[in-house]
Amino acid sequence: MSDSAALAGTQPDQRPSFGERIRRFYSRSEAMRGYTLLSPTLLVMATMLCIPFGIMVLMSFWTQSGFDISTTFSLDNYVSVAEKPIFQALLIRSLIISGFCAVATVLISYPMAYYVAFHVHRRKLLWIILMTLPFWTSYLLRVFAWKVILGFNGVLNTGLMSVGLIEQPLEFLIYSPTAVVITLAHAWAAFAILPIYVSLEKIDRSLLEAAADLGDGPVRSFFRVTLPLSLPGVIAAMLLIFIPTVGDYVTPALVGGPDGLMMANLIQAMFGKMNNWPLGSALAVSMMIIVTLIALVYVWITRKLVGRIA
């Protein structure tokens, strides 16, 4: 309505004013209005994410000597990332730990999601909330709780000793890669339960009835109907856990011990006591590229696989 009023107000031989033209362009362009609605988010993304990321990429081409950073373009950092064995070893260790962690999380989350999706009929929301309840406490607190459970004189060791199963406390429980996998698997479980639950919930129940009618037992119908149809959730969950845990730093620092240190701990040291921000940036960028590549390959393979099943 305001548009036509504005049009009626202008004389045909008179060119509309600058402001008027902008206004008209704006009200006609749907994209512009869309961007305006998005603008707070876009602004935050640009200032808080893109600019710092750009600075980091830029810095990874600089070099540090002593307190000074030389800003001439150089690939030295990337060369040392590619050449020094410590970086590769830590990267591979991070990938292996996160891989184990993603598999372990999905394995423990699947039964929980399955139970709620198929065997809970009333108050499903309450069940879901109860399952995510541990995640209402701080991440750090949960890591410390695991420290108490896995510790040398911890809950698990004292329990096993009082039962008489072991004579000496098990030392691999804490300060080891195992401890990192256990802690991360618990910390990220909610991120696996929810996508798996959603994909299980979406399964058409009549397919299961049909499978039963055609003579499949519960086990066969699970492997032939339920599992393949829930794969999208499983795949999403694996990826959702793998990507953030590769870069986790707190958990390995607290329960990892000398053999459980991951790439992120080294990156943190670069920005802290090792005082080499450019190399730290190069490490972060390289890791990001590698994780992206792995994620892409993973998505491509699973898509082929799911396509074949379907």
Next chain:
Amino acid sequence: MDIKKELKAIRNRELSRREFSGLLSAVGVSLVMSPLASRKALAAPEDQATFFTWGGYDDNAFVKPYIDKYGEPPNFATFGGSEEALTKMRAGYVVDVSHPCNQAVPRWVATDLFRTLDTSKLSNWPDVMPELYNLEGNMADGAPYMAPVDWGRTSITYRTDLFDLEGPESWDMLWDKRYEGRIGILASAGDSWWCAAIREGIDFSNIATDESFKKVAAALREQRALVRTYTDDTTTLEQALASGELVAAMTWDSSAVLLKSEGVPVKFANPKEGALTWVCGAMMHKDAPHPDRAHDLVDALLSVEAGKWLIEVNGYGHSNAKSFDQFTTEELDALGLSSNPSEILNAGKFQVPQTQEFETAINSEFEQIKAGF
């Protein structure tokens, strides 16, 4: 605005949608603005000086005269290692007073982030032991960059009941193959590198040579196979020693004092090669927002009250000679201290300031060793 009345109006549909939106945005705006409005109420802690110090020193007993004067403690911020602290300040974190140790002072000064202290504003300065501030690179035209506060040793705390000592106490205890997986080490090269150098018999004036570097790195690599955990967090080491998970750990004086007070059978070793001695102190940021309060804070750290807390609770030495007068010789002996502090200072190995290149080199080498390379 009477909320009940407004709610009633909404229920009775007396409030138009436009009016309701207006009301909501008023609530939103006042929520957003409320932190600004209450600035005055929150202003109190901001007015105090900020003390950027080691974790564990953020204790009101350490700054009592300051609290007596201003009614509130300074703002504490903590770090786990002084390299980490310097990196943060170089990245733009402005504090009033920070807490480096002597070997770091020349490098900290070189960053141009710090200023000398005005000793005329420090009432306790005349009592400070001169051998603690006449250190390499510390004095500029008679004014100190770092006012020495605490000093102590890095040595071995070991369980007297679990560690079977053969011969005299020595740094070799941390390289004892019998205790594989039961040894704890401090994660910062600032301690571990120097202690390994003492064990290798390297004179600190030669610590930066290539030969010494290789020797120390080899020793630390040999040790890594025995280490259960590397940590900056002394509490972790203390708990592990108390539970028997560790039988020996590299610690500062305070861990042994704390564990003894809890009845754990431990001893702070006096290694035959000498313990690593350090002195740490207060350095003032050149852009300190509260210069006067910063001086009062430094003065509080130099006070006899601060000394009493350092000596009694932590077993550290203090820079104020008068602090030792509050204790009997027996009390000091029990803490491993002496009424004549220079005795201890001379018996130990004092860290020598090094270049930034050296610090970076040992830090990266030690990171690699910790990661298993």
